[in-house]
Amino acid sequence: MFGATILVAGCGNSGDSAHIATPATTPAVSDQTDDAPAPAPGTQPRVTILATGGTIAGKANDNSAVGYTAGEASAQDLIDAVPGLDKIATLHAEQIANIGSQDMNDEVWLKLADRINQLFTDNAADGVVITHGTDTIEETAFFLDHVVASDKPVVLVGSMRPSTALSADGPANLRSAVQVAAARDARNRGALVVLNDTIHTARDVTKTNTTSVQTFVSPNAGPEGFVDAAAVRFTKPAARQARAHFQVPGSAPMPRVDIVYSHAGMNADQVHDAIGHGAKGIVLAGVGDGNTSEEVVDALSDAAHHGVVVVRSSRVGSGTTVRNAEVNDDQLGTVSALDLNPAKARVLTQLLLVNNITDAGQVQQQFAAR
Template sequence: MKKRILMLFVFALTLQMQAQTNTGNTEKLPRVTILATGGTIAGAGESETKAAYTAGTVPVDILLNAVPQIHELAKISGEQIAQIGSQDMSVEVWLKLAKRINRIFEEDSADAVVITHGTDTMEETGTFLDLTVMFDKPVVLVGAMRPSTAMSQDGNKNLLDAVMVAADPASQGKGVLVAMNGLVFDARDVTKTVTTSTSTFQSRNFGPIGLIYDGKVNFYYQSTRNPSQKFDVSKATSLPQVEIIYGYADASPVPVDALIKTKVKGIVYAGMGNGNFNAPVGKALERASKEGIVVCRSNRTGAGRTTLYNEVDDAALGFVVADDLNPQKARILLMLSLMETSNRTSIQNNFFKY
């Protein structure tokens, strides 16, 4: 009898020690807040095998419960910021995200943030947050190309990978990151390249900065073009209006003239080749510049730099160039720059520094 009581005591003591160890391990885990915005990763369809689905229908708590393994990596909390397909992403949601992330880090309520997001505009949200999150703590965007109800859904693994990246101390100070399909990208350089493939996210100029494999994150390099000075949007309720015009053979100047009449603050021209335009469009862009609209030349090629002065006399026309930012990313940097200045030299420096 005494032997049995002793065995029970030892067993209870072992369980208590294990519980204390588990509690200690949990306390040591990094704190990761997941901000959900909707997208395909939170999408649902009527069939496991059909492509049709509705984005943003699965709430954050169900999304997190579907991947219990993330709780082994971090102390997880979740918030629903928006519930939309990312084609409906807006400046309003961008500002809400930036303000919430800055508040989380300012209050020290998390060590890292993961944002679940639709893939259509993920690269734009990543660029905006890269320029407006004022802290060096990890911020990781993640999405999916197939809805949560699909037989071959990719969202659960992507979310696990994103939390893994966010929880990794090596992610500190690397700017906003995107974790998709087993790869880690710098938000500044990543873009969606294919409409439906799970390998759609690529950095055409420089490639991924890291790989996620077998439960580990391996970083290989870090961009030196992270913004040296961030844009404070803590009091912003809107951003200056900037629109994109697409260049093509025999293009009409009508869209440019329409934007002049609308009195936009900036125009990003997605030009042919090295940001080129035909004569009628060039004259219209020159008129826009003289009206005080900041014209930024980018290109439609999908990769490479738009260079200053090579084929266009940018100084004489009052234009700036996007360097290697694609048109949609150039628009974001121009909007943020115009919050602070309309000086062309200062704006051009922003493009060369970021």
């Protein structure tokens, strides 16, 4: 039914065998798959590039030796900077936004989700690439992973250096992202993030370095695969069954969910402030295994027992926040984020609130399933 690939650019199961990829659907709040046929032999896959700005579209300024202004180059500028890109796929470019990813917001997320779903529903693309700033690319990828109702590839890409840098990484990253979006084996993997010749899933990827081109890693699961000029190679098999997706929220903003960052000598002011400003959910970026001071634990428990969804995550860069280990979640009314970092735990909590899933037990089931 559908046959397009969408590439989004911007700043599963494990297995031992590698899979060489070629190009690739699913409806919202559904686990069905469209089973769209791949492009006929001898025809190019269709990839739509949705640009949102970020460093990949940035140009140098005079602020400092490494200063630049994000979101200066257009989607077409990015395509023109990569010779031979049209030999990989038939390309169509659209400008969704032109902002630094520090300014990414719910409104742009909804625009992206609606546009991607429409492209796939209309069979207008075999894959989508989204250009995006790297600072919040993992959050956008995680959101789209849960609301795009298709098994076709959605690939987010960015760069650590602006387009005018001496050794800009954006053009090579964009080429890699288009290759992945055009690869049939990229289907049934959810949203992917591609930078520095490496493919990551939206659930596992995180940024780990402020400036290095090797900043993105998947600390708990490892990368999903690798890409070079010759081939796309997946190191894990694609999912055998499509996952359920949420409906795209009807309007922005989504319910407010604040992240409270734990530290030594912490009091409960952040918790009280979040509640006072209307937070419907609170994610604790806790020390160690999602822990915090006794005063803050008491405040979070009180919030949970008064209808606020409270999720314990960790400020540590890897590992799992274990339920009922250092604190008694059952007694406190709190939820463990498991291996989701605070930023992604916040996004999932927002989506659950939109769908009126607020009971701690049900919320915990969703965190375990996704």
